[in-house]
Amino acid sequence: MVKKIWSIVTTTVVVIMVLLATLLAGARLLGMQVYTVITGSMEPNYPVGSIIYVKEVDPTTLKEKDVITFMLSENTIATHRIVEVIPDEKNPEYVRFRTKGDNNDIVDTSLVHSKNVLGKVVGMIPYLGYVSDFVQHPPGSYITMAVAAVMIVAVFLPDLIKSAKSDGEEEPSVGETSDENEKLKAEIESLRAKIQETEDTSPTEDNGGNDHENI
Structure with a gap:
């Protein structure tokens, strides 16, 4: 209103x-x-x-x-x-x-x-x-220009604020993408951990153990 x-x-x-x-x-x-x-x-x-x-x-x-x-x-x-x-x-x-x-x-x-x-x-x-x-004539001309400037700002300011809010509302989408990336990274790390566990029980790891015994 x-x-x-x-x-x-x-x-x-x-x-x-x-x-x-x-x-x-x-x-x-x-x-x-x-x-x-x-x-x-x-x-x-x-x-x-x-x-x-x-x-x-x-x-x-x-x-x-x-x-x-x-x-x-x-x-x-x-x-x-x-x-x-x-x-x-x-x-x-x-x-x-x-x-x-x-x-x-x-x-x-x-x-x-x-x-x-x-x-x-x-x-x-x-x-x-x-x-x-x-x-x-001054000061009326100055007042008129000031009022005109304020009115121009007032006319465009609501749209600028609305645009800023719209940009802010789009941020969760970026956040959701970041969350998905984090989940993907976690899955990759989990997969790496499993691979590492497999390597720990492999012959290669045993050779490492023998090297330790020789020391």
Whole structure:
């Protein structure tokens, strides 16, 4: 029963890890970037801890109500909704966007230049970002690897123990063979003893006796 429960648990964890890896790595293979929502500015549509999928698009195709991810500053990335598209009158290829967080009362103070747009949000999975961040960064990544190693050992250990026990159970067969060899040796020794007794009563032994008398 315990083995069955453990098998279910390990299988579930492995499936979750494979699914998580697919959701993260698979998205990148499709040309999307994955980010984790760390503030509540876009709640309730994008809860804190969610992961979002961002696809690079032509900025000129973006329109009002689209949710975009952009460089707010050199080291800060933000995800807000477009509330106004402002074309550049001198150069139509350049567009600026006025943005606002769904959970904010006022629009963002600065406009977003098209060159700072990283992409459009095309998907979201609530709260999975917590797990994603945990397994990708220390100490969570170390813990994850340790747990995976323990689970691998736990999966194969019962079979190894069973195999060892099977080898141990086969030892009596070897012992029985050894016993048979010992019996055979005993019979040979017994036969030799009988032959020796026969030789003791033979003329050859008498000659030995005469030699003794001559001494």
